[in-house]
Amino acid sequence: MKKSILLFLTLAASLMVNAQPTRRLQEQQAQKEAEKSPTAVTISERARSQYTAQTTMPTEVQWRRDIYRELDLKKEKNAALYYPEQPLGDRVNFFTLVMNLILDGKIKAYEYRLDGNELFTPDNELDVENMLDKFYIYYTKDDKGKYKIEPTDMPCPEKYYIKESNYLDQLSNFQTRVTAVCPVLMQSDFGDSEKPTAYPMFWLNYDEISPYLGQTQVMTSSYNNTSNMSLDDYFVMRQYDGDIYKTSNLRNMPLSEYCETDSALQAERARIEKQLIDFQNGLWNDVDLEPRISKQSATAEEKKQKEVKEPKPKKEKEPKAPRQSASSGERLSVHR
DSSP, X not given: OHHHHHHHHHHHHHHHHHHHHHXXXXXXXXXXXXXXXXXXXXXXXXXXXXXXXXXXXXXXXXEEEEEEEEEETTSGGGGGGTOOSSOBTTBOOHHHHHHHHHHTTSSOEEEOOTTOOOOOSGGGBOOHHHHHHHTTOOOEEOTTOOEEOOGGGOOOOSEEEEEEEEEEOTTOOEEEEEEEEEEEEEEOTTOTTSOOEEEEOXXXXXXXXXXXXXXXXXXXXXXXXXXXXXXXXXXXXXXXXXXXXXXXXXXXXXXHHHOOSXXXXXXXXXXXXXXXXXXXXXXXXXGGXXXXXXXXXXXHHHHHHHHSOOOOOOOOOOOOOOOOOTTTSOOOOOOO
16 A cells, blocks of 8 residues: 555656656747747847937927827738738737737827827726726736736727827928827727728827837738838838828817818818928929029029010112212203
8 A cells, every 4th residue: 555655656756757848948939939029028228229210300390290199900001900800920910919918018098089189197997897898899807906908908099199209300300100090990889781890999199109100010001921021111101191180270170060061071181181292392492403493494584585686677768869960961952
């Protein structure tokens, strides 16, 4: 009996010793896979400035115009934010990246208020659990209070709202930078036959997420499948295609509230785009140098032509009367 018990204990101990390295290797492998994701990286303040290509907007500027755009992911240029729909190895789409950062507490999300404007203050920080319940996103929560969403339960927004700030700094440099991003879910309230309604989820401060975007490579073309651009470069270089839906104005009115028809809406968007282009082109004389020189040359040529005197018509000389010879004139009588 004692030999049997001793044999059993020896066998159990050997199994535990052999199992421990296997379990440790599995944990180490899982940790390495987790570290590959950009959400697992803790970024220092020094690294924040290295991983983002966007400069911080100065507090004092000479001129500023804020534009809100809608990015439809059905457009080819915006598909970079949608792909991949499901994680492929360590590659995830834009929404999955920022949502995991929010769940890990590495970035803050802010409430989308009724006026549609962003407010990046502690009082307006988003309650994560309320947001998940509001949009019917299935999640789990462990004993430490950490949220987790499985890839199959992660929603996929079809649109994004972004805020652009166009400004002229103290050195008279014209800049355009993204300052805020908002994912938008499209949901049908009364079945699939009903036109989907846009539900903005939350605002993100671009300065907070840009260092993580700088470490995430993205594919921007269906013809070139290499990931040759970071998400931060994608926004900084304005590779997206967005329609204007609002500008910062005194009455806080979106374009749809004062444009009664689709044609009026398109005309207003074109007018605002032209205002920005005209303002930028009017900053430097070089931009209009060629038309200006052509105009000046034409004016000088006209002036020169006016100064040239028109040739006076030559006066025709009156024909001289022919001399009359003695033979043809009157006969002279000679008195001897």
